[in-house]
Amino acid sequence: MELFQKIKDKYPYLPEDRILDVLSLGEIVMLNVGDIFIKEGEKTSKAGLVIEGMMRNYIVNDNGEEVTVVFATEMQPSVPYSSFFLGRAASETTAAVEPTILFVMDFLAFKSRSKSDLLYARLYADLLEEGYLAAIERIEDFTRTKPEQRYQRLLDTRGFLIERAPLKYLASYLGITPVSLSRIRKRVSQNR
Amino acid sequence: MELFQKIKDKYPYLPEDRILDVLSLGEIVMLNVGDIFIKEGEKTSKAGLVIEGMMRNYIVNDNGEEVTVVFATEMQPSVPYSSFFLGRAASETTAAVEPTILFVMDFLAFKSRSKSDLLYARLYADLLEEGYLAAIERIEDFTRTKPEQRYQRLLDTRGFLIERAPLKYLASYLGITPVSLSRIRKRVSQNR
DNA sequence: ATCGCTAATTATCTTTTGTAAAGTGCTTTC
DNA sequence: GAAAGCACTTTACAAAAGATAATTAGCGAT
Known part of the structure; x- marks a missing residue:
């Protein structure tokens, strides 16, 4: 499967059995333009990985306008960050900008593995580093x-x-x- | 020591021996207002944790003006992020805003431990989550x-x-x- | 207390943004 | 194929921000 290869390329330290295990945690979901993956207020542990297409996270400001906080394209995660990190309801809505193929898995299952498996822990740290760095660069841009x-x-x-x-x-x-x-x-x- | 207790409070899952080990990785450094901890262009693995006082990370924009990207106060990390995550020279300068007591340790030593020790891996993930979340909130603010x-x-x-x-x-x-x-x-x- | 340096405020002018409304072009749909 | 819907642009005006310079405030050193 193509996704298998992409994961292997991006995280070469992951043995094949772990990749297969990750894949077993989730399933492929197809979204059309405008389809909502996770809605603000929802409490979920679903995590998306964009295989093809584009997703965006948005919030609604005081004037009722949608504000896009982040885009996710190929091999980037599309997730309700604050929900995961704080265990709260999602503060952002996640929706498809293009027809999108999404790999959807359970974040809690993944995270719980990362607490007992060093390889998953490393993968999680890498994912966090990547996202964090992109966020910092974005802030640098704004300032x-x-x-x-x-x-x-x-x-x-x-x-x-x-x-x-x-x-x-x-x-x-x-x-x-x-x-x-x-x-x-x-x-x-x-x-x- | 007070720092020991603060770490214990913030990361209760860390056994005391790990806390002591973390502390053994570093040392206390005192900085005066304006003192530079890490200079842009420097390639270092030094990581700071603010015990008391305030630090800031800044970059220099096209007009030669300093642009403050992030502040760090008590129990927050003061580190050259992009340097750590990318293994490059620091893109930001880190300096004291107030007289500051900084716990300085070696990030690589810590990270290498996190690759063989699940508790360190968890601590690292927690640190990353915290910083990442703060960055996202900051971006939400800007947008x-x-x-x-x-x-x-x-x-x-x-x-x-x-x-x-x-x-x-x-x-x-x-x-x-x-x-x-x-x-x-x-x-x-x-x-x- | 005064000098000297830097930070913060104020003033003036220019540029950019926000807001609201109207206009343009394209697609959908009945 | 006319109407409706939507995304984007344009316009006009008010408000805010940038640039620059001048003034004031704060503070440490002498």
């Missing part, structure tokens, strides 16, 4: 640059997001309004 | 709110930072200029 520069950087480093995600999601992801992003786009395209 | 609301929220949730850190550090932490933060402060104090 260091202005919206226009953020758009430019996104264009340079993860341009595929701009091609694949609707502009209104991107806008809140960049911390601005769709109107403002539209203006930025115009300025940037007139390269100045 | 969801305007500078003035961010200041308000900071005032509500971590007001002590505002009392203890210079405004110029807080400004970049909030992603704005010191001048702008000064104006926000004025608006907020005139409660409207």
Whole structure:
């Protein structure tokens, strides 16, 4: 199976039996555009891994607008973070941006294995490190640059997001309004 | 020793011998205001844990201005994240905001233990989860709110930072200029 | 107490963003 | 094929933030 190979490539220290075990913990789920995987307020231990497509986590702000906090593409986790880490109901909604193939497994089953199996512990630490680092870079971006520069950087480093995600999601992801992003786009395209 | 007790309180699953072992990995360092713990570009495996005082991580933006990415206060880690996770030179500088008592230990020694000791693995995962969650909340803040609301929220949730850190550090932490933060402060104090 | 340095505030002006509303283009649907 | 829905753009105006410079406040050293 292709997923098996992808996991093997990304985490080469995992013996095949562990990969098979991880795969046995979950199942493949197909989502259409807009389908919700986990809804805010839900208390769940379901974790998603994007095999193909794109997911996003969003919250709803004081004005009732959806604010996209993070996108997940191929081989990236799509999970209700605060729910897992705090054992609370999900504070974010997780939904498909594109038709998406998701590998869904039980996080608690995985985490409980990580408490008795060093390889799982290492895998979990790697996953956390990867996500944490991406979050820090995102914060650096917010503190260091202005919206226009953020758009430019996104264009340079993860341009595929701009091609694949609707502009209104991107806008809140960049911390601005769709109107403002539209203006930025115009300025940037007139390269100045 | 007080640090022993604090670790014991925060990570109750750690047996005393592990705590003592952790403590044996490091030493206490005293820093004065402005003292640099780890400098950008340095390749180090030193990790700090704030016992008393305050540290900050900062980067330098395109205009040569310092941008504070994160503060660390009591029992929070003060470390060069990207350096640890990627094995590269530090991309951030870590320095004392207040006179600070820092417990300094070797991250690699700790991490290597976490690869053979489940309790260390769990401790490491807990540390990562804590930091990751804080980072996500920070991102939610940037995407969801305007500078003035961010200041308000900071005032509500971590007001002590505002009392203890210079405004110029807080400004970049909030992603704005010191001048702008000064104006926000004025608006907020005139409660409207 | 004064000097000197830095931080914080204030003032002015420019640029950008937010907000609301209208317009454009494309797809869906009955 | 007209209407409705949606995403994106555009416009107009108000509010906020950036840039810069000048002023004031705070603080340690002499």
